[in-house]
Amino acid sequence: MSNILQTSPIKGRPMPQDLFSHLHFDPAQGHIWLAGKRMMLLHARAFALLRREAIDALGLEQARAIFTRQGYHSGALDAESAARLRPHATIDDMFAVGPELHMLEGMVRSEALHVEFDVARGAFSAEYLWHGSSECGAHLETAGRGAYPAGWSLAGYASGYASVFLGRPILFREVECIAMGHPHCRVQGRPAEEWEEGEEDLRFMRGEAINQIERARSSARGGSEQRIVGASAGFNVAFDMLHHVADTDAVVLFLGESGVGKEIFARNLHAMGRRADKPFVAVNCAAIPESLLEAELFGVEKGAFTGAHAARAGRFERAEGGTLFLDEIATLSLAAQGKLLRAIQEGEFERVGGVRMHRANVRLVAATNVDLRAAVEAGSFRADLFYRLNVFPIRIPPLRERRADLPLLMEYFLERYSTRYGKAVTGFEGDAVAAMLGYGWPGNIRELENVIERGVIMARDGEPLRLHHIFGGGEALGPLPFRVRAGGRVENGQAAQEGDDLDLARSERRMIEQALARSGGNKARAARLLGITRAQLYYRLEQMGSTS
Numbered sequence: 076m077s078n079i080l081q082t083s084p085i086k087g088r089p090m091p092q093d094l095f096s097h098l099h100f101d102p103a104q105g106h107i108w109l110a111g112k113r114m115m116l117l118h119a120r121a122f123a124l125l126r127r128e129a130i131d132a133l134g135l136e137q138a139r140a141i142f143t144r145q146g147y148h149s150g151a152l153d154a155e156s157a158a159r160l161r162p163h164a165t166i167d168d169m170f171a172v173g174p175e176l177h178m179l180e181g182m183v184r185s186e187a188l189h190v191e192f193d194v195a196r197g198a199f200s201a202e203y204l205w206h207g208s209s210e211c212g213a214h215l216e217t218a219g220r221g222a223y224p225a226g227w228s229l230a231g232y233a234s235g236y237a238s239v240f241l242g243r244p245i246l247f248r249e250v251e252c253i254a255m256g257h258p259h260c261r262v263q264g265r266p267a268e269e270w271e272e273g274e275e276d277l278r279f280m281r282g283e284a285i286n287q288i289e290r291a292r293s294s295a296r297g298g299s300e301q302r303i304v305g306a307s308a309g310f311n312v313a314f315d316m317l318h319h320v321a322d323t324d325a326v327v328l329f330l331g332e333s334g335v336g337k338e339i340f341a342r343n344l345h346a347m348g349r350r351a352d353k354p355f356v357a358v359n360c361a362a363i364p365e366s367l368l369e370a371e372l373f374g375v376e377k378g379a380f381t382g383a384h385a386a387r388a389g390r391f392e393r394a395e396g397g398t399l400f401l402d403e404i405a406t407l408s409l410a411a412q413g414k415l416l417r418a419i420q421e422g423e424f425e426r427v428g429g430v431r432m433h434r435a436n437v438r439l440v441a442a443t444n445v446d447l448r449a450a451v452e453a454g455s456f457r458a459d460l461f462y463r464l465n466v467f468p469i470r471i472p473p474l475r476e477r478r479a480d481l482p483l484l485m486e487y488f489l490e491r492y493s494t495r496y497g498k499a500v501t502g503f504e505g506d507a508v509a510a511m512l513g514y515g516w517p518g519n520i521r522e523l524e525n526v527i528e529r530g531v532i533m534a535r536d537g538e539p540l541r542l543h544h545i546f547g548g549g550e551a552l553g554p555l556p557f558r559v560r561a562g563g564r565v566e567n568g569q570a571a572q573e574g575d576d577l578d579l580a581r582s583e584r585r586m587i588e589q590a591l592a593r594s595g596g597n598k599a600r601a602a603r604l605l606g607i608t609r610a611q612l613y614y615r616l617e618q619m620g621s622t623s
């Protein structure tokens with residue numbers, strides 16, 4: 076029953092059905108997503124017991140600090156989504172995303188008594204009644220009536236949300252609470268400096284220590300031009316190994332399917348290590364013809380062979396002092412493997428046609444998508460070279476094993492390509508998110524990146540990426556994960572997909588009609604506007620004619 080949804084959290088406002096469309100259940104993975112962020116359902120009763128235990132173990136002050144901070148972080152995360160969720164809304168409607176998400180998350184229903192802000196002057200003042208706070212109710216039940224308000228996580232959420240939304244410190248305090256015997260929980264928010272000891276309170280909420288850790292992590296990741304992005308368990312294992320080995324000269328071997336980002340990991344390894352100010356030279360072994368490989372790696376002396384008109388340094392020499400990255404190492408011929416092994420073992424090499432020995436002061440990093448052990452057994456890879464390379468293997472999991480990183484990666488690539496193409500793309504439409512979360516990504520991150528780049532090119536300025544913008548390259552979309560439709564009804568893949576097909580047909584028809592209107596009925600021009608051939612346009616017009 077959806078009668079709980081019939082009351083708008085804020086008088087006169089429509090129900091947050093737009094927000095519902097950003098809630099997805101993916102039971103196959105055990106994931107729940109809200110506005111692109113991973114969520115968990117937990118029992119309110121278990122949460123109440125957790126609070127009770129924290130108070131007993133840590134004391135009231137420490138327990139309050141922890142739950143307030145947890146709330147603050149939730150609010151801050153939701154504030155990051157607000158503008159994306161309601162890109163064209165008035166500032167009031169956009170701000171209301173916070174209290175509405177908080178309600179959708181099952182925390183509390185907020186009734187706004189007044190909300191006033193002046194973004195330009197930084198003025199803010201708000202007052203809400205909280206109805207049915209599970210946190211305050213639980214406190215009353217497990218700790219009894221007290222002399223202090225109990226909506227710790229709730230007040231933290233409101234403060235975190237408003238502070239991040241307005242970009243300045245806003246503090247919410249609960250001034251009346253059912254856990255103190257009041258008929259309602261009543262909460263007020265204003266700039267921290269307008270409260271007595273407000274800034275101190277807010278510092279405590281933010282958890283400065285946590286912020287410092289976050290900053291340290293993000294600066295480590297941002298060290299090179301291409302960031303590695305991720306937060307999933309699989310990603311963190313790989314990233315942690317990278318950290319451990321970065322500052323050594325040990326040979327690192329990256330393992331993983333095509334497209335998982337092995338070269339980006341290698342570049343970050345270089346950027347994090349002590350050779351960071353020296354060159355990083357990448358060689359894709361599969362891209363260089365066998366006959367040229369030796370010359371590419373070790374260089375050529377003048378006259379070494381027909382066409383060698385001048386002496387040329389190889390990749391080993393160009394990487395002097397820095398890192399040499401050999402991608403797709405398993406594609407090297409046995410002869411080339413032998414030469415590479417000698418260079419690694421002796422620490423020196425000679426150019427093709429040369430006699431002088433060159434010292435090789437490079438850190439070697441290699442990568443492969445092949446099981447090298449099996450290649451050794453099959454006789455296509457030298458065992459001695461394998462043991463030289465397999466000093467510190469790091470496995471980078473395929474994207475389907477690190478789905479928790481999808482929202483991060485989606486935002487990262489969306490921002491990159493919106494900037495590159497100078498388009499204000501406002502995010503991802505709910506159906507597009509659902510499809511991306513449900514897709515298998517056989518081409519891994521490279522495929523995700525291509526799909527988003529294509530989507531940004533296709534999307535209109537000021538609009539979100541839609542399903543048909545991103546999946547148009549013949550991808551085999553699996554069943555869509557569960558999602559919540561308007562009115563709070565949960566639907567699974569098939570029915571939803573049929574709906575999508577209809578949506579798709581409808582939006583395609585709209586696009587074609589608009590293109591024809593803009594071209595004044597000129598079909599050749601309309602086809603150009605749509606980026607399709609005239610024949611394709613005729614075909615589609617025929618299809619439209621037969622269904623209307």
Ligand SMILES: [Zn+2]
Nearest residue numbers: 211226252260
């Ligand atoms: Zn309360």
